[in-house]
Each structure stands twice: as structure tokens, then as C-alpha cells.
Amino acid sequence: MEQPVNTSVTIAGVTLKNPVTVASGTFGSGMEYSEFVDLNKLGAVTTKGVANVPWPGNPTPRIAEIHGGMMNAIGLQNPGIDMFIRRDIPFLKEFDTKIIVNVCGKSTEDYIDVVEKLSDTDADLLEINVSCPNVKEGGIAFGQNPKALYDITKAVKAVAKQPIIMKLSPNVTDITEMAKAAEAAGTDAVSLINTITGMKIDVNRRTFAVANKTAGVSGPAIHPIAVRMVYQTAHAVKVPVIGMGGIATTEDALEMIMAGATAVAVGTANFYNPYATSMIIDGIEEYMKKHGITDIRQLIGCVK
């Protein structure tokens, strides 16, 4: 007889039925992808970064293809928190999945504004994006200096009703220093990695492939870097780690979990395989059954 397996994980008191969510910005608020995947199946849906007011984002071209991945500088185009609360949260509430709202801002006040407005909503967790490499002000400035990260984390935590997840940038010398700063300031969890800053030149047009000049690299090409950083972070802090960066297959997700991630997010892979999340959820369960693992927690951080 087959043993039942427990795939549920808990992050700051919020239980996800399985450890698979989506990476912010690659899945909208789930509306478009609900034509391909049953959102009820996902552990959580993580929404595109939302600010206090609508942001127009960057000029086009906003993306470029690279070997094994892509680069983007969308520039956090979003409808602003008011519309988001009216439209996107009620949409997601119809599904049996957790809602992780990704928050962006240009100043501490911006972040606080959004987080306060979210306090009476059905958002389950707030992911604070202090690591977007594609906006000029704010964003990454908070994510590349441990003192600035500590301060913003503290300020957001003070007003947040929901548990917060600080989303870390890989564009730093020592990821553990950043994770420790966020933990010391009281974050409930950390997520990583955001995209790695890169540049591509279009030799035919003799200009930058992406209008923003620099752009964030994502996709399978960055997976080993992400696994390394998740591993280092999981060993440096006690708060749960949500791992992402190039996850496209069950194997990629399992690597991340074994390196120490409590949950994982699928990003760029959605673009070329809209069924990726669903396949990975099934794949993790199959792996567990095949290897006689009854609880996913036996796998989290099992590779020391």
C-alpha cells in the first residue's frame, strides 16, 4: 500500500499545502495563468510587485533572451495598491491557495503606505521587494546595504499585520550578511534570489538589447548561483527561506529544498512551460513516494 505523503510547509504560522509558489512578476496575479493551471493546486500565489500608486515601468524593449534564460527590466509596472486590493485580492480569494503580496516602493514611506493598506485584506504574507535592480530609486538601494536593509525591515515590520518576507538581492558580496540584518530587524522569513544584474548588447543595432541598459538575469542559467545562496542563507539564519532562481523542473525544486528552502518559487519557467508549477508539485510528491519520504520536512536542508 502506498503511504500518504505530507507536502505541507509552514512559514511564519501560514501553512502552504505544498512548498510550491510562483516568483513575483512572472505570474501576474494568476488571472492569465489560471487558463493553464488550477490555482487551487499551488501552495501560494505570489503577485507582481505593487506600489502605493501606479507605476508605468521602463521603456521597451524590456526583455532579451540569453542562453538558458532571459533578462528583464520591466521596471515594476503596476496598477497601484488601491486597484490591486479592489481587483486582484478578491480574484485570488476565490481559490484555495495562500496569497503572498509582493510590495515595492521608492522610499520607506511608500513601503509603509502599501503595507498599511494591505493590513485589512486577505493577503496571507507580504514579500518586501528591496532587490529590484531595474528601478532607479529605492528598490535595490535598500537591498544592498545591511544597515539600510535593517532599517527598512524594522520600519515595515512595525506596521505590518501579516508576517513579512524580505526578498534579498543576489547583487551583494555576502548574502549571509544581508540575511542576518533582515533577521535581526525582525523579518519572519527571507526569499531569494531576485535577478542578477547583467547587460546584453545587440550587435546589429549597436545598442543595448534592453532599453534600461542593465537588466536582471533569470532562468535556468542562474539556478546554481541561487542554490548556493539559498544554502548559505539557510545556514546563516533561523527564519524560513523561500528559494527561487531558475527552477524549471522537479529536480531543480528538490535541489533548492535540500539546500535549505522551506518553499520554492517558479519564475521564468512559467513563460515557456505554463504548466511548470503543476508538474513540479506532482513531481515532488512522486519523488517522495518513490523514496519512502513521508514528510517534506525530511528533505528541507537535508544536504548539509
Next chain:
Amino acid sequence: MGKLKMEAAVLSQRQLAADIYSLVLKADEIAAQACAGQFISVYTGDGSRLLPRPISLCEIDRAAGTIRLVYRVVGFGTESFSRLKEGDRMDILGPLGNGFMKQQKKAILVGGGIGIPPMLQLAKELDCEKSIVLGYRDELFLNREFEPYGSVYISSEDGMHGVKGNVIDAIKEYGICGDILYACGPVPMLRGVKAYAAEHDISCQISMEEKMACGIGACLACVCQTTEVDGHSQVHNKRICKDGPVFDAGEVDL
């Protein structure tokens, strides 16, 4: 039904001009739902080139369950498509975007370069008087296939075929008139077409192009500037893949 990603079988591949190919795919579910002006995402099958190549539907045969793509080889993806043979398979996702809003009015169809293919399905679907204006760089392709559906006028940059110049030169030269303009082609051509339509006070629909990642409206890579605030993000950026690729010309800033 709705959008889906599927593996389609190649029924035939034919070269139409130096770098232009025509590919017929068996894709029942997509053919059943698609209409003129829509496109599909085509995947390369190469593990390192992951993003979809958006290609318009040049013809849709619902009865046979087939779709036809006509494309120009410009890079890795399109070059790899050109090597596919009958029986090969390729991953596609569709049907995507909104097609042309067909109106029962005397129509001018304008296609420039690799914007010509989607006009063929439109010409087939439109049941009214049509003038079809096709602009080429040099070598002709598909022009004969338009002939059953309307009067075909040609312009070419080198002057070897039809009017020397662009599609607007051809419209003026032949005194073509109509009550609605449908156009697909490079941005400078679309600008000209939009200005021409405004000048003659006729309605005008144009099909736009931008680099895409998701192709379904989730990633916000493929936006174009619009005069009105967009429904999705409350700014002035419509998504070409989801809100387009066909727009009312007055809606977009070119």
C-alpha cells in the same frame, strides 16, 4: 476551450522567397478557435533558447484543423524553424491576442514585409469589397495568393515590382480608397498608415510587435504606449500580447 500549449506536427514546409518560409501545422484545438490577426507562440525546442517566438496566423483551416505560418528567417529561432520537415514536431501555444475587428465596410488591407502574412487570413474572412496593398523590400511572396480575395496592389523599395516606394505611395498612385484600413507591418509604415487614415477620416486598425516572454499578458514585457489609461496597470501601457496585437490606430502612440 481557451489557450493551450501543444505539440503540433509539421504537415509541410515550403520556401517562398530567399529567406521566407511557409509552414503548415496540424493543430486542431488552435485552428478551431483562432481568427485573423491572432498569433501563436512558437518554441525552438532548444534547451538554451527558451523564449517563445510570436508568429501570426497566416491561414487557418478549421475543417482540416491546420494553421499556416509564413515567416522570415532573422535569427536562431526562425532559422531552426526553417529546417523542420514534414512529420517533425514543434511546441506552440495559442491562439493568442485579439484579432482584427471585422467590419462590413469597403476595406483597404495593408501589409508591409513580414506583416503581409496575417492579412491573408483577414482577406479570406472579410466578406466585402477589398483593396489589398502589399509592400515589399525586393522579392515578392504570397501576392498571388491574395488575388482571389480582392484587387492586389504592390509597392517595392527597389521599384522592381509595382510602385517604387512604400505602401502609401501605392495607395496614392493607384487612387485606392475605402472606408476602413487594416494594417500590419514595420512601425514607420504603421505611422504612415495611421496618418493617412486620420487625414481621410477613416477608421484604422493596426497590428503591433514587441519582444515577448509570457505571450499571455502576465509579465508586462510587451507593452506599447497608449493614449488612454490601460485597464490592467492604470498607466498608458497596453500589452500587445493580450490587449493587442491589433489596436485601433487612435489608441496607440507610435
